Amino acid sequence: MDWLHFPRLGRNTWLYLSAAIVALVGYSAVLDYVYIETHCYQSVRTNSVAEPYVNCFKVSPSGKFTTIFQADQDTELAKNAKPGFAMPGLWDGHGHLLQYGEFLNSVDLFGSTSMDDARSRVRKYADENPSTGSKEEWLRGVGWDQMALGQMPTADDLVADEKLKDLYIMLDRVDVHCIWVSQAVLDLLPGTIPDVPGGEIIRDPGMGVFCDNAMDMVMALWPKPDDKKKTQFVKSAMGKLNEVGLVGIHDAGATPGNLNLYKELAGGDDWTVRVYAMLECYERNTFCPAEMEPYTSPDGFLSIKSVKLFADGALGSWGSALIDPYTDRPDTSGSLLVNATELVYDAVAWAQAGFQVNIHAIGDLANRYAVDAMIAALRLVCPDETLSTCQSDLRFRIEHAQIIHPDDQARIHAIGIIPSIQPTHATSDMTYAEKRLGKERTAKEAYRMRSLLDVNPVLGSDFPVEPPDPFQGIYAAVTRRSPHTGRGTDDSPEGWCTDEALDLDQAIRGFTEGPAHAGFMKGKAGVIQSGAYADWIVLDSPLEKLDIEELRSLKVKETWVRGKKVYSRE
Numbered sequence: 001m002d003w004l005h006f007p008r009l010g011r012n013t014w015l016y017l018s019a020a021i022v023a024l025v026g027y028s029a030v031l032d033y034v035y036i037e038t039h040c041y042q043s044v045r046t047n048s049v050a051e052p053y054v055n056c057f058k059v060s061p062s063g064k065f066t067t068i069f070q071a072d073q074d075t076e077l078a079k080n081a082k083p084g085f086a087m088p089g090l091w092d093g094h095g096h097l098l099q100y101g102e103f104l105n106s107v108d109l110f111g112s113t114s115m116d117d118a119r120s121r122v123r124k125y126a127d128e129n130p131s132t133g134s135k136e137e138w139l140r141g142v143g144w145d146q147m148a149l150g151q152m153p154t155a156d157d158l159v160a161d162e163k164l165k166d167l168y169i170m171l172d173r174v175d176v177h178c179i180w181v182s183q184a185v186l187d188l189l190p191g192t193i194p195d196v197p198g199g200e201i202i203r204d205p206g207m208g209v210f211c212d213n214a215m216d217m218v219m220a221l222w223p224k225p226d227d228k229k230k231t232q233f234v235k236s237a238m239g240k241l242n243e244v245g246l247v248g249i250h251d252a253g254a255t256p257g258n259l260n261l262y263k264e265l266a267g268g269d270d271w272t273v274r275v276y277a278m279l280e281c282y283e284r285n286t287f288c289p290a291e292m293e294p295y296t297s298p299d300g301f302l303s304i305k306s307v308k309l310f311a312d313g314a315l316g317s318w319g320s321a322l323i324d325p326y327t328d329r330p331d332t333s334g335s336l337l338v339n340a341t342e343l344v345y346d347a348v349a350w351a352q353a354g355f356q357v358n359i360h361a362i363g364d365l366a367n368r369y370a371v372d373a374m375i376a377a378l379r380l381v382c383p384d385e386t387l388s389t390c391q392s393d394l395r396f397r398i399e400h401a402q403i404i405h406p407d408d409q410a411r412i413h414a415i416g417i418i419p420s421i422q423p424t425h426a427t428s429d430m431t432y433a434e435k436r437l438g439k440e441r442t443a444k445e446a447y448r449m450r451s452l453l454d455v456n457p458v459l460g461s462d463f464p465v466e467p468p469d470p471f472q473g474i475y476a477a478v479t480r481r482s483p484h485t486g487r488g489t490d491d492s493p494e495g496w497c498t499d500e501a502l503d504l505d506q507a508i509r510g511f512t513e514g515p516a517h518a519g520f521m522k523g524k525a526g527v528i529q530s531g532a533y534a535d536w537i538v539l540d541s542p543l544e545k546l547d548i549e550e551l552r553s554l555k556v557k558e559t560w561v562r563g564k565k566v567y568s569r570e
Helices: 011-023 027-035 097-104 116-126 156-160 213-219 225-241 254-267 340-352 364-381 387-393 406-415 425-427 435-437 439-445 450-455 470-479 504-510 513-518 547-555
Strands: 037-045 053-059 065-069 080-087 090-096 139-144 168-174 178-181 201-202 209-210 244-254 272-278 302-310 356-361 397-399 418-421 535-539 559-561 564-570
Touching: 027 213, 037 470, 090 418, 090 513, 097 225, 097 244, 116 139, 116 168, 139 225, 139 435, 201 213, 209 213, 225 244, 225 254, 225 547, 225 559, 225 564, 244 254, 244 513, 244 559, 254 302, 302 340, 340 364, 356 387, 356 504, 364 387, 364 406, 387 406, 406 439, 406 450, 418 450, 418 513, 425 470, 435 439, 470 504, 470 547, 504 513
Parallel strands: 037 080, 090 244, 139 168, 244 272, 272 302, 302 356, 356 397, 397 418
Antiparallel strands: 037 053, 053 065, 080 535, 168 178, 178 209, 201 209, 535 559, 559 564
16 A cells, blocks of 8 residues: 655644645545555556556555556565466456346256256256255246257157156247247146247157246246346355456346346345446347436446347247248247347337347348348438447347348348357357358358457357356457367367457457447447456456466456455455
């Protein structure tokens, strides 16, 4: 801690001088100056062009960086530097806070390799948590994949286990765009269930799975967790996020009720992750401005100024909306969750209400309609400006942006629409993406990264769909290999579609500068510079010095948020 040193002054002189200083600059400013803390490390990556690497910085009590500097090696500051290498705290540009917290308190089905494996995990959880599975508290889980199970699961597959047959169970698919439910849940629904526009009810080999808009009828019956449980979910999630070096997230869809809970919790001792939240109406793809006004907390821990809309489902469950049919299922082109006219109306209405518009779009048809809707909104909000000028202010985003027709890629480049990309989605999907899309469509349209660098992509994970570890995301972006196996596909073991890979610096900036720009926090987040939020992490070695394979298992040494240590590996 640095202290002001004054020459010996008389008591009255000192009191007059103190009062004058306070009157001139304010009490909080005096405290900030007097109680500034200095932190020095072996090296500090700043992400700043002016001073890319230093070894010391100062932090005010209000939790901001003040001075960034290089201490001479023969000074006490340098000699007493803390072991480790500091860099700006990382951000996840697309995750789901409450869902991740719920996942941490439910059945983990990720990586399940057979129906027996999935059932045994559910049974084990039921044995360890006997209070779950009732009509008042359903047994929940996430992570099954029909590709690994051999077929779409059914309610009968759960009934086959004597322990599970009477339990209320709802299990999310790996992409959370389908749910698998037990017979007890099915019995709550009408005997005859009609098809649902924008959704799919899987009827073959049997009932039990509902996808996209068809999920709504089940979700309406699900006994939602109360605020006490949600608070525990938030605490669990933030602790795990800090552990992997995340200091902030873009929460990709939170209802007004959950956002009001966030307002109550933000800034408390357990709120250790900055949240840039996207409003999602109770009724998806509608206009509900009366339920939530734009909001930013003074300390920067919570911001609500964007909205989440949904154009389609997910590729793995054949739900992403394509211009041409799926190669492996020519009977379908996927599902639009909203028609093009409604999407345009919603985008225009939200933009005029002052919200950033973010649209979930995975298939090339969904991405085309998302671009159409954004262009319509930009033209109406900024009638006297070019589309690119208006977009530079409003920063509309496409969440996922996974499969984009070349014509629409050209429009995205011309306007500057921000793609929100999850690098580990590419490496998770690479085993079946070409089966779904065919070789030509995959090569021209799918999982762009490097070719979108000019439009400031924001990188993330979509946790809990993927692990939130940003270093796994950086690894996937740089190598186009799975962080779990270190391999690409059987045809391309050294990396899948590597022409779209990023270099290390580009990937790091995608998890720092990208979310800062897309979240209107440029100069405040993702950088160590004067006036920025004092959020940083400490590593044992600088990322630039590591073998790229070490990123797969990298462990953070420390995580600091607002100048306070919120995680330590020791």
